[in-house]
Amino acid sequence: MLHILNKSPLERPAFDACLRIAEPGSLLLIEDAVYAAARGTEVAARVQAAMGRHKVYVLLPDAEARAIADRLIDGVTPVGYDGFVDLVATHNNCQSWL
């Protein structure tokens, strides 16, 4: 399953809801959820812990817009729009945590 997150993990509960529910799979961080991929935030440790169970991707154009592309947590995989499409196409199902 591909879990798509678009809300800031620092202000909204969707991120924690996803981590609580999701079986091992893939997480794609887009829009304001890209802040979850930044080093040094108060949620970074939770993201790193989640990386033991999930493959974590971040949409690079959204990370660049928010000026955090140069501080991604090690092991988070940046993807472009083409990579986003590939992730959707290669997973059986998607859940958007709106």
Add this chain to the structure above:
Amino acid sequence: MSEGTIKKFMFVNRTAPYGTVYALESLEVVLISAAFDQDVSLVFLGDGVWQLKKGQQTKAIETKNFSPTYRALEGYDIEKLYVEREALDARGLAEEDLIVDVTVLSSAEIGKLMEEQDVVLSF
């Protein structure tokens, strides 16, 4: 505008840029307010501090990068920019990561400043 009472206006910015339109809308209203010679303060709380993060590159999302506008506020005599220290700490940010000079205050200090305002506008 005729000579009138100068009121204390505070713009409260609590959202990250680009994900929603709040940050840009706030900036537009701030610029309008500059025309009325009021005592304007901007505060950045929580995810609002991301609005001031240096190095925003919006080409790939095909959205206007409005972050340089914060540097232009000084030219409109809007010089009171306050940033919540707790919000910076929670995001691993330091003052050097911000695009403009700001005054960093604690949450409690910002709360006191809010009490002193005549008008508070929330974004």
